[in-house]
Amino acid sequence: MSKDILVIGGGIGGIQSSLDLAEMGYKVHLVEQLPSIGGKMAQLDKTFPTNDCAI
Amino acid sequence: MLDVGRHPNIELRAFTEVDKVEGESGDFKVTLRKKARYVDEAKCTGCGACVEKCPTLVPDAFNEGLGNRKAIYSWFAQGIPSTHTIDPGYCRVFNGKKCGVCQKTCQAEAIDFEQKDQLLELDIGAIVVATGYDVFDPSRIPEYRYNELDNVVTAIEFERLLSASGPTSGHLDRPSDRAVIAEIEDLKKQVKKGSRLLANQEKKYEEKSPDFYAKYKAGEYPEDKERQKWAGQYAEQLRLQERLDALEKKAAGFKTAKKLAFIQCVGSRDHRFYPFCSGYCCMHSIKEAIIAHEHDPETQTTIYGMDIRAVGKGFEEYKVRGGNSSNISYQRARIAEINQDKEHNPVLVYEDTRARKIRREKFDLVVLATACAPNRGNKELAEKLGIDLSRYGFFQTSRVNPIDATRPGIFVCGCAHSPIDIPESVAQASSAAARAVQSLRTLEREEKQKEVGKAS
Numbered sequence: 001m002s003k004d005i006l007v008i009g010g011g012i013g014g015i016q017s018s019l020d021l022a023e024m025g026y027k028v029h030l031v032e033q034l035p036s037i038g039g040k041m042a043q044l045d046k047t048f049p050t051n052d053c054a055i
Numbered sequence: 056m057l058d059v060g061r062h063p064n065i066e067l068r069a070f071t072e073v074d075k076v077e078g079e080s081g082d083f084k085v086t087l088r089k090k091a092r093y094v095d096e097a098k099c100t101g102c103g104a105c106v107e108k109c110p111t112l113v114p115d116a117f118n119e120g121l122g123n124r125k126a127i128y129s130w131f132a133q134g135i136p137s138t139h140t141i142d143p144g145y146c147r148v149f150n151g152k153k154c155g156v157c158q159k160t161c162q163a164e165a166i167d168f169e170q171k172d173q174l175l176e177l178d179i180g181a182i183v184v185a186t187g188y189d190v191f192d193p194s195r196i197p198e199y200r201y202n203e204l205d206n207v208v209t210a211i212e213f214e215r216l217l218s219a220s221g222p223t224s225g226h227l228d229r230p231s232d233r234a235v236i237a238e239i240e241d242l243k244k245q246v247k248k249g250s251r252l253l254a255n256q257e258k259k260y261e262e263k264s265p266d267f268y269a270k271y272k273a274g275e276y277p278e279d280k281e282r283q284k285w286a287g288q289y290a291e292q293l294r295l296q297e298r299l300d301a302l303e304k305k306a307a308g309f310k311t312a313k314k315l316a317f318i319q320c321v322g323s324r325d326h327r328f329y330p331f332c333s334g335y336c337c338m339h340s341i342k343e344a345i346i347a348h349e350h351d352p353e354t355q356t357t358i359y360g361m362d363i364r365a366v367g368k369g370f371e372e373y374k375v376r377g378g379n380s381s382n383i384s385y386q387r388a389r390i391a392e393i394n395q396d397k398e399h400n401p402v403l404v405y406e407d408t409r410a411r412k413i414r415r416e417k418f419d420l421v422v423l424a425t426a427c428a429p430n431r432g433n434k435e436l437a438e439k440l441g442i443d444l445s446r447y448g449f450f451q452t453s454r455v456n457p458i459d460a461t462r463p464g465i466f467v468c469g470c471a472h473s474p475i476d477i478p479e480s481v482a483q484a485s486s487a488a489a490r491a492v493q494s495l496r497t498l499e500r501e502e503k504q505k506e507v508g509k510a511s
Contacts, residue, residue, distance in 0.1 A: 005183065006085055009187055010069065012469070012484070013187065013480045014185035016485060022062045029179070033090075035128075036135055038131070041477060045218040048341065048476075049367070
């Protein structure tokens with residue numbers, strides 16, 4: 001069996017999953033169809049309810 | 056994002072899609088298709104010199120088409136990886152024209168017009184699906200006339216207009232005004248070109264164009280083909296200048312949008328489209344109104360909705376704060392129609408349900424809080440992964456284990472699962488990571504037990 005994990009989608013969900021898995025010591029392949037990761041959240045200026053910067 | 060790019064355990068595969076998935080939990084054989092960027096990832100430093108020189112303008116998808124980028128581009132300035140990509144749909148080289156400026160400019164010699172898609176095979180133990188959502192296409196709602204009216208935008212377009220790194224550097228310039236300003240720029244170029252042509256003619260005949268044109272009009276040169284051409288050029292120049300003057304006069308009166316309306320539940324809680332509540336739109340409308348007010352304290356906002364669903368830690372307080380200190384008023388209504396006056400101001404027609412009156416109100420800009428729609432690619436991906444979709448088109452998960460897809464070893468999180476906001480997506484993403492590890496550990500244990508069984 002393989003211990004590698006495939007994460008499909010490089011938005012905020014995929015990024016968080018990948019980081020958690022990588023921190024747990026697993027090899028992660030993060031696949032994103034667009035040229036850069038970030039997804040919808042990267043398009044947002046700020047986020048509620050704290051008005052923190054999204055990027 | 057930077058952490059992902061740097062982490063030794065993460066293999067970042069951007070501009071790549073899943074081609075085929077075979078096998079089962081613990082032993083998936085996954086084929087990925089790495090799409091051709093026509094730029095060598097190993098060589099590109101992301102310096103952007105190619106972008107400066109590229110002559111082809113393309114609508115910028117990251118800015119929802121509100122600005123332009125070049126045919127060679129990085130998805131956005133802070134994007135990871137920063138590797139640039141050539142868009143073969145627009146690049147002159149791929150459309151049979153002479154160019155290759157980027158190739159000449161690139162000092163790293165990273166441009167490779169011959170690059171092809173590559174297939175990669177991986178052995179995978181578990182899969183996390185985090186494909187997100189699509190913004191609902193509001194042109195499906197005829198009464199909002201999204202395609203016809205310039206100053207009716209979606210919430211994500213409004214985000215880009217508000218963003219300091221966006222196409223308007225954060226100023227709320229109305230799309231109709233921006234179209235006029237773009238036309239002015241275009242006309243200026245044409246006028247400049249025209250005056251060059253006229254200067255050549257004036258030099259040739261040693262006469263000023265207006266003087267010549269007066270004589271020409273009086274019928275002095277009936278047979279002269281060359282002078283007829285000159286007259287044509289001058290007439291065209293006059294027409295362009297007149298249009299330019301008129302537009303510049305109009306543009307002098309342009310102001311940024313100060314009176315905003317948000318329409319809630321565009322596509323959601325609507326039985327024609329999605330009956331479910333998208334959950335986060337009430338909050339992002341309030342947030343956008345607060346940010347707009349921060350940018351310009353004269354901004355007045357009305358949020359039209361059936362109700363405001365501020366469900367979450369600190370959300371209700373945020374809503375009240377918006378009302379108290381950011382000039383936001385909340386109006387219970389379902390907008391019946393959007394019209395437009397001569398100045399391109401959208402006019403909302405609605406029933407004020409508390410006063411029981413039909414009202415019409417004029418705004419500078421209308422923002423549609425569009426629904427969270429399932430990703431267009433979900434069906435194809437579900438078929439490849441061999442998992443089911445829910446009746447709305449999101450990925451189906453188990454009732455008992457809400458992160459598990461309908462096949463062992465595959466887990467779903469974020470808006471691929473259902474409409475949820477960012478903090479919940481993050482929490483769910485961590486859950487999915489934990490479930491994926493759990494599934495691998497269970498398989499490992501079972502394998503060990505089998506071996507022990509065999510040995511005894």
